[in-house]
Amino acid sequence: MLSRPEALLSPHDDSPGDSRTGPRSAGEDAARTAAQPPVRISARGISKSYGTTAALRDVSLDVKTGEFLTLLGPSGSGKTTLLNIVAGFVRLDAGQLFFDDEDVTLKAVNRRGLGMVFQNYALFPHMTVGENVAFPLRVRKLGRQEVRRRVDSVLRLVKLEALAARNVSALSGGQRQRVALARAVVFSPRIVLMDEPLSALDKSLREEMQVEIRHLQKRIGATTMYVTHDQREAMTIGDRVAVMNEARLIQCGTPAEIYQRPQTAFVARFIGESTLLPVRPQGASLALVDGTPLRTEHPVPSGDELYLVLRAERMLLPAECTEKTNRLAIVLRDVIYQGDSLLIIGEAAGGMQVSLRRQLRHGMIGGLPASGETLRVGIDPDSAIIVGP
Ligand code: ADP
Ligand code: MG
Secondary structure, three states: OOOHHHHHHOOOOOOOOOOOOOOOOHHHHHHHHOOOOOOOEEEEEEEEEEOOEEEEEEEEEEEOOOOEEEEEOOOOOOHHHHHHHHHOOOOOOEEEEEEOOEEOOOOOHHHOOEEEEOOOOOOOOOOEHHHHHHHHHHHOOOOHHHHHHHHHHHHHHOOOHHHOOOEHHHOOHHHHHHHHHHHHHOOOOOEEEEEOOOOOOOHHHHHHHHHHHHHHHHHHOOEEEEEEOOHHHHHHHOOEEEEEEOOEEEEEEOHHHHHHOOOEHHHHHHOOOEEEEEEEEEOOEEEEOOOOEEOOOOOOOOOOOEEEEEEOOOOEOHHHOOOOOEEEEEEEEEEEEOOOEEEEEEEOOOOOEEEEEEEOOOOOOOOOOOOOOEEEEEEOOOOOEEEEO
16 A cells, blocks of 8 residues: 555556556646546445455445535544545445546546545655645646745645744644645645544644634535544534444434434434433333333334433423423432533433533522432423434
């Protein structure tokens, strides 16, 4: 396998399918680096195994033209493998990959028109910020003035114009990641791929960079795939989120759809602060395992294994319940003050831990019972989401 930055930055067209010969004209080079319109990425039934380990099982996914899609899932779920297949670093065992209507399954990495950003920056340590960012343009043999113009413009975009002459080894982590971003987008790629680019940064810098990357992507307009295992980051940054688990794509939707309409127990657990209580059909309706009838305004999936999704912020205190509210007795275990909110933790029948979170706008919530006492909390039918396994 080629070392990644070299493969991406190589000026050579070494694709076996390339019929062109002889030196390329200057006009052709300029055309290669002119802003290319973004494309739709379509994965069709992609599978990949390493020995007996399945990294991807029959994954089909569309990333719309100009869209920012985040791939979210626990470690080992296949996110990097999918990104590497889109990049061309990894050959798939089955399936096809399209950019718009072009089948690119066998297309060489350096002919795919990609910018990539990795966790470990992969910058050239002996070069300045400006030289690092100029590199992809130099290997494409752009003229000096054009290189200068583009580097200046992209450094302004990532707020590094004042540091162009500094050596990258003298930069902070956040600054280095900005250089890596600038270098990935300076040649106006039609696709940008990022694999956990912020995971080496501390929390506050990470949050700041999430918003910046989102703005940058909207400015440049390239179709973008971004890998993360952090659900909040995935929702903050992406137009849509594709949730992966155990080599499969589980659900893809807007952050609101993923959060409000999880389709499986895995997605409901992985996103948000939630507890899943088993429920069972009772005649035409549903009941909790202790027989308490359950009203929901949401569709109920087919099958016998069903769960009620309890989100901490949707749970109601007794005083907030009406006669329509589903009620659930919990034994109070802990009340935790977290500054902006209060986290109330209890135990339902069967030992399931149920959390209830309340934003604190006017000081503490009064009238809570002591630890060990029973509290009849509630969930309204319009918040009662039911998922299959
Ligand atoms: P993620 O990025 O979601 O953490 P990966 O795509 O890196 O997941 O890995 C998916 C699965 O494939 C894991 O079980 C991983 O161990 C395996 N895997 C990935 N790359 C290789 C490789 N080069 N050789 C062997 N196994 C691999
Ligand atoms: Mg990974």
